[in-house]
Amino acid sequence: MDLKRRYSQHKQKIGSLGFITTGSLIKVYKTCGNPGCRCHKDRTKRHGPYNIWTRKVNSKTVTRTLTDEQAKLVQECINNMRKIEKIIEQMKDTSVRYIENYLKDFKVDKNSQKL
Numbered sequence: 001m002d003l004k005r006r007y008s009q010h011k012q013k014i015g016s017l018g019f020i021t022t023g024s025l026i027k028v029y030k031t032c033g034n035p036g037c038r039c040h041k042d043r044t045k046r047h048g049p050y051n052i053w054t055r056k057v058n059s060k061t062v063t064r065t066l067t068d069e070q071a072k073l074v075q076e077c078i079n080n081m082r083k084i085e086k087i088i089e090q091m092k093d094t095s096v097r098y099i100e101n102y103l104k105d106f107k108v109d110k111n112s113q114k115l
């Protein structure tokens with residue numbers, strides 16, 4: 001396939017994706033602050049699951065607890081981010097191939113280069 005066409009297909013794919021975010025989403029169970037609570041005696045009685053979203057902001061980890069509904073949105077944004085990162089890798093490959101083809105058309109005369 002023509003490299004320019006492939007490249008514009010990558011751009012179209014990125015354009016069709018929604019919001020993006022970094023980070024990861026995990027479900028965790030927690031013990032509470034009440035020492036008499038059953039969550040302290042039985043691991044299966046811990047509270048949760050809680051949706052925890054962590055991400056790096058200026059090299060610091062930011063943590064948010066989300067409702068199931070909020071977690072759905074964040075998971076979608078994380079998935080979009082991963083898709084975009086994959087597409088960008090493909091765009092870089094396609095670009096390098098395009099550049100290499102372009103460079104092949106111009107042979108450098110080594111004698112004319114000044115060092």
Ligand SMILES: [Zn+2]
Pocket residue numbers: 031032033034037038039040047
């Ligand atoms: Zn508890």
